[in-house]
Amino acid sequence: MxxxxxxFRPEKTNDVLEALYHADVRGFSMSRVQGHGGELERVxxxxxxxxxxxxxxKVRLEVAVSDEFVEPTVSALRxxxxxxxxxxxxxxxLPLDQVMRIRTGEHDRGAVTPVSN
Amino acid sequence: xxAGIDTGDTAWVMMATALVLLMTPALGLFYAGLxxxxxxxxxxxxxxxxIAVAMVTWALVGYSxxxxxGNGIIGGFGHALLSGVTLEPRAGQTIPHLLFFAFQATFCxxxxxxxxxxxxxRMRFGAFLIFAALWSVLVYAVLAHWVFGGGWLQAGxxxxxxxxxxxxxxxxxxxxxAAIVVGPRRDWGRQAFLPHNAMFVLLGAGLLWFGWFGFxxxxxxxxxxxxxxxxxxxxxxPACTLAVWFVLDLLRTKRxxxxxxxxxVIVGCVAITPAAGYLSPGWAMALGVVAxxxxxxxxxxxxxxxxxxxxxxxxxxxxxxxxxxxxxxxVAQIGWNGVSDGLLYGNADQLLWQAxxxxxxxxxxxxxxxxLLKALGALMPLRVSxxxxxxxxxxxxxxxxxxxxxxxxxxxxxxxxASAA
Numbered sequence: 001m002x003x004x005x006x007x008f009r010p011e012k013t014n015d016v017l018e019a020l021y022h023a024d025v026r027g028f029s030m031s032r033v034q035g036h037g038g039e040l041e042r043v044x045x046x047x048x049x050x051x052x053x054x055x056x057x058k059v060r061l062e063v064a065v066s067d068e069f070v071e072p073t074v075s076a077l078r079x080x081x082x083x084x085x086x087x088x089x090x091x092x093x094l095p096l097d098q099v100m101r102i103r104t105g106e107h108d109r110g111a112v113t114p115v116s117n
Numbered sequence: 118x119x120a121g122i123d124t125g126d127t128a129w130v131m132m133a134t135a136l137v138l139l140m141t142p143a144l145g146l147f148y149a150g151l152x153x154x155x156x157x158x159x160x161x162x163x164x165x166x167x168i169a170v171a172m173v174t175w176a177l178v179g180y181s182x183x184x185x186x187g188n189g190i191i192g193g194f195g196h197a198l199l200s201g202v203t204l205e206p207r208a209g210q211t212i213p214h215l216l217f218f219a220f221q222a223t224f225c226x227x228x229x230x231x232x233x234x235x236x237x238x239r240m241r242f243g244a245f246l247i248f249a250a251l252w253s254v255l256v257y258a259v260l261a262h263w264v265f266g267g268g269w270l271q272a273g274x275x276x277x278x279x280x281x282x283x284x285x286x287x288x289x290x291x292x293x294x295a296a297i298v299v300g301p302r303r304d305w306g307r308q309a310f311l312p313h314n315a316m317f318v319l320l321g322a323g324l325l326w327f328g329w330f331g332f333x334x335x336x337x338x339x340x341x342x343x344x345x346x347x348x349x350x351x352x353x354x355p356a357c358t359l360a361v362w363f364v365l366d367l368l369r370t371k372r373x374x375x376x377x378x379x380x381x382v383i384v385g386c387v388a389i390t391p392a393a394g395y396l397s398p399g400w401a402m403a404l405g406v407v408a409x410x411x412x413x414x415x416x417x418x419x420x421x422x423x424x425x426x427x428x429x430x431x432x433x434x435x436x437x438x439x440x441x442x443x444x445x446x447x448v449a450q451i452g453w454n455g456v457s458d459g460l461l462y463g464n465a466d467q468l469l470w471q472a473x474x475x476x477x478x479x480x481x482x483x484x485x486x487x488x489l490l491k492a493l494g495a496l497m498p499l500r501v502s503x504x505x506x507x508x509x510x511x512x513x514x515x516x517x518x519x520x521x522x523x524x525x526x527x528x529x530x531x532x533x534x535a536s537a538a
Contacts, residue, residue, distance in 0.1 A: 009507075011155075011507035011508055011509070012507070014304065014307075014308050034522075034524060034525060036525070042512060042516075043516065043529065044512070044516045044517055044518065044521070044526075045516050045517070046517060046521075049528065050528075050529040051526040051527060051528055051529060052526070052527045052529050053525060053526055054525040054526070054527055055524055055525025055526075083504060085504075
């Protein structure tokens with residue numbers, strides 16, 4: 001079992017969700033985060049005040065998956081999120097000790113496998 | 118005051134001019150609420166851009182093409198660069214010519230802004246400004262001449278009180294042409310686009326209705342009986358459209374929606390625009406009921422079309438304007454308007470002329486806008502790149518965000534040494 005974390009551009013969210021759907025990955029959590037990954041800073045001007053935006057809006061997606069789903073999930077994330085420009089984001093895979101589905105009390109593999117129907 | 122000028126009329130039309138100008142930022146709010154948050158500023162700026170561009174073109178040649186004598190199709194250059202636009206009244210009017218120019222200018226501005234609703238979220242800002250400049254002269258001014266400036270429709274007897282032809286039909290069918298030429302947003306048909314701020318939409322609709330009292334009520338160009346009729350009809354008709362829209366929403370989705378209500382207000386105001394000074398109050402209420410149906414149908418069908426006419430300019434303005442223009446031909450009453458009867462009161466010719474006005478305006482607006490954008494598109498890109506479209510036009514076109522958090526924003530100082538230190 002692994003926890004796959006993807007951090008990518010907000011404008012690629014829809015592409016990532018579509019790619020995950022095609023890879024049969026159904027359960028995940030998403031949050032909006034701000035970060036900096038070496039991309040060129042945006043310069044914005046407000047009433048003559050020029051500011052450099054060091055933090056960019058990103059989306060962070062967390063997916064807990066069983067081992068055979070790690071590779072499809074990572075591929076789908078990359079395929080959906082990539083533009084080829086600096087600032088596309090990162091995909092991180094972390095070991096996962098335990099997962100429990102709150103509703104049923106199922107553990108681990110049963111907990112990360114989507115309910116069919 | 119100069120002889121021939123009425124102080125009451127002048128005071129009301131000055132006020133009405135300010136009311137109509139308010140409609141353009143109100144439209145900016147209405148439109149900005151309907152788009153996604155990353156395009157908020159760009160959408161509002163297209164409306165402000167219309168003020169900047171159309172006011173100038175109107176003063177240069179637009180007003181002259183619309184209101185100089187000229188021929189049946191287009192006015193001449195007699196009033197170009199404001200020549201002859203003085204503080205004396207025009208023939209048959211009781212307000213200074215300069216005020217009449219300003220009042221009509223606000224109509225050209227709001228109409229130019231209306232068209233942007235078809236192309237928001239993907240059109241380049243610079244390309245839109247150039248389009249707006251040419252459109253305000255080639256489409257708006259010409260159609261205004263047809264019905265207001267002594268053109269062939271006015272001469273024949275077609276009635277258009279406050280701009281069913283040059284404002285509503287022109288914007289609606291130009292929007293359709295613009296949406297076809299510019300093309301759909303990149304995720305059209307694949308992703309749902311939700312309005313990002315429904316409160317902006319409601320506030321914008323409310324302010325538009327408020328401004329519309331100047332638009333219709335001011336179009337009598339006098340504080341007189343016709344002005345009062347138009348003013349009160351602008352209250353009655355949209356309220357009826359709103360009530361009918363509630364019922365339609367209830368029948369279709371079992372819920373009455375807020376954005377639907379905002380749309381209904383616009384549809385009702387549009388429908389009464391050409392007819393405001395010609396119908397009895399009772400028929401104005403009937404028009405509010407009738408006008409709701411076709412516009413509602415177009416809005417329901419639009420997501421199934423491949424044409425991404427983004428903010429329903431065709432449904433709200435083109436369709437409702439068309440209904441209002443035809444309705445005059447059916448139920449106008451000389452007892453109320455002092456001008457002409459409709460078919461129901463024994464004058465079939467009126468309906469014929471109203472139908473001609475609709476057909477001529479639809480054809481002219483669609484064809485000229487289509488050709489204009491095709492020609493512009495051959496000279497410059499009309500759209501931003503797909504990646505810029507994904508990022509959003511606020512940052513790409515204006516270097517600002519509507520909802521900036523300010524986190525991680527560093528002040529850039531003027532000198533390099535200061536920022537290095």
